[in-house]
Amino acid sequence: TNCLTMAWRLFKNLSEEQQRYEKQLIFEHPAFRKLCQQLLRDARRMTRGDLVFSLHALVNLGVPQNTLLVQTLVRVCQEKLNHLDNRCISVLATTLAGMDKDKNVSALQAGLQLLVEQRISSIRDIFILQNLMKCLGKDAPVFLKKKIEMAVVREIDGLTFPNALRMFFALAAMSYCSLPILNPCSKKIQENVHDVPFRQLILILEACHTLQYRNVNLFSALADYVHSTAYLWDKRQIILFLSACETLGFQPTELLDIFAEKVTEDPDFLNLKNLLIVLRVYSRLNHVPRVQKHLFFETLHSCLNKYLPQISSTELLKAVYSLGILGYLPRCALDELLQKDSKDELTVSDDLKEQNTVMLRCVKTCMELDSPSFTKPAFVLTENLSSLVSLNLRKAQEALIELLGDENMFRQNVQLPYRYHIDFEIRMDSDRKKVLPIAPTDDHPDSHVQRLAFLFAPMSAFCLGTTHPRGNLAMKKRHLNKLGYRVILIQNKKFQEMKNEDAIEFLKRKIYSEDAFSFPESTVQDNN
Numbered sequence: 001t002n003c004l005t006m007a008w009r010l011f012k013n014l015s016e017e018q019q020r021y022e023k024q025l026i027f028e029h030p031a032f033r034k035l036c037q038q039l040l041r042d043a044r045r046m047t048r049g050d051l052v053f054s055l056h057a058l059v060n061l062g063v064p065q066n067t068l069l070v071q072t073l074v075r076v077c078q079e080k081l082n083h084l085d086n087r088c089i090s091v092l093a094t095t096l097a098g099m100d101k102d103k104n105v106s107a108l109q110a111g112l113q114l115l116v117e118q119r120i121s122s123i124r125d126i127f128i129l130q131n132l133m134k135c136l137g138k139d140a141p142v143f144l145k146k147k148i149e150m151a152v153v154r155e156i157d158g159l160t161f162p163n164a165l166r167m168f169f170a171l172a173a174m175s176y177c178s179l180p181i182l183n184p185c186s187k188k189i190q191e192n193v194h195d196v197p198f199r200q201l202i203l204i205l206e207a208c209h210t211l212q213y214r215n216v217n218l219f220s221a222l223a224d225y226v227h228s229t230a231y232l233w234d235k236r237q238i239i240l241f242l243s244a245c246e247t248l249g250f251q252p253t254e255l256l257d258i259f260a261e262k263v264t265e266d267p268d269f270l271n272l273k274n275l276l277i278v279l280r281v282y283s284r285l286n287h288v289p290r291v292q293k294h295l296f297f298e299t300l301h302s303c304l305n306k307y308l309p310q311i312s313s314t315e316l317l318k319a320v321y322s323l324g325i326l327g328y329l330p331r332c333a334l335d336e337l338l339q340k341d342s343k344d345e346l347t348v349s350d351d352l353k354e355q356n357t358v359m360l361r362c363v364k365t366c367m368e369l370d371s372p373s374f375t376k377p378a379f380v381l382t383e384n385l386s387s388l389v390s391l392n393l394r395k396a397q398e399a400l401i402e403l404l405g406d407e408n409m410f411r412q413n414v415q416l417p418y419r420y421h422i423d424f425e426i427r428m429d430s431d432r433k434k435v436l437p438i439a440p441t442d443d444h445p446d447s448h449v450q451r452l453a454f455l456f457a458p459m460s461a462f463c464l465g466t467t468h469p470r471g472n473l474a475m476k477k478r479h480l481n482k483l484g485y486r487v488i489l490i491q492n493k494k495f496q497e498m499k500n501e502d503a504i505e506f507l508k509r510k511i512y513s514e515d516a517f518s519f520p521e522s523t524v525q526d527n528n
Helices: 002-012 016-028 030-045 048-061 068-079 086-097 103-122 126-136 142-154 161-174 179-191 198-211 216-228 235-247 253-265 272-284 293-306 313-325 331-342 350-369 391-404 471-482 492-497 500-512
Strands: 411-415 421-429 449-457 485-491
Touching: 002 016, 002 030, 002 048, 016 030, 030 068, 048 068, 048 086, 068 103, 086 103, 086 126, 103 126, 103 142, 126 142, 126 161, 142 161, 142 179, 161 179, 161 198, 179 216, 198 216, 198 235, 216 235, 216 253, 235 253, 235 272, 253 272, 253 293, 272 293, 272 313, 293 313, 293 331, 313 331, 313 350, 313 471, 331 350, 350 471, 391 421, 391 449, 391 492, 391 500, 449 471, 449 492, 471 485, 485 492, 485 500
Parallel strands: 449 485
Antiparallel strands: 411 421, 421 449
């Protein structure tokens, strides 16, 4: 056991290439064969510690799982399971977490789970608890996850920074979002963010995504750290970090701005894969750099043109769609896309067909509404879909009736051209002092009437912790502006949480206040 464990300790510190070479030398060494034969003979006479540490070393050295030696050790562990102490259970749990499921491994995991249920109240070591969490994984029953949570919470006050990191990943392995554990871990990580290796920054964000854990303070601390040390990192590393942030819906504004500068200074590092990631991140987060925004998008456009001869039809559609969301029309790429569409080269498998159809429709809408030649129409043909509103808009409907005094003072479920839909429409005089009644046949153009469009959107349509709309919602707002509407975006979840009188006052401020429309458009359409 000592020999195998020492071999593993030396082996794990080598590079991947060195490990392949040393592994071959170890397996071909005659002494290793003899050692394995002795281990096979003595397996049932070994102490519990020697047994689990030998299995751990063999598995991590890469001895195939289907060999007689490994399978024998797994079966002996199963026989001696009740005699293992907590430390041995921890080592065994770590080993099993790295093994493929087979008949013997599954049986041993099931037995280990029963043993953990019995002993969990006596385990005080955070490190052991973490290993058990990783081994039991997401398939562990909820009641056992709650027992482990209680055991961890008992010891949470003495949590160190390394343990906080490991606990994050252990919870992700269990797919169990425990706020009493995650919040103290997050605080510890924020306090020691400068000691987190870059790869683990990404893993933290991925764990948060797995757990559906949204902590703006944690994300901001990580983003601020990467921003302040951006000169240390490879641009490809920053792309990975930004992509992980986008998956969480978090907009690291300063980092996005500084990365845009790096792209304009040296775009040659952008291969096709990274270019598509950058386009996706900036479009979905609806982020237009504050400095040199035109140069940034021209640079991306130029990079896209370079890859036109080799890019696939679906990738081209995604790239043009991303730029279209931001209000930028890449002419060469658009021409290429439309040629492919006319030749039916955008036809794909059924699972992607609907998604591509939606993206192509959005691109064509952008071509029309974001074109420099487009002028605001004097009249927009609309249609009332239904007099009924969905349950999540009932409160807004009642508040508008209370505020305006009559259902005829607004329209609901309004369908517009280009497949756009608005929840409520209000018409006001040119000074925005008075709300005007809407007759059923009142469809004639009037330049003295202002149209207000209310969009009650889910929280996921906004960047995390802000009222900044994400890509599709921002594009919709821009296009409704082009059609002559003043758009009021409302986070529906927060609106639903308001008291009725507060909701009425909130809508009143949105209708009559100029501030509701004062923020600038985040687009680059004036560059087209």
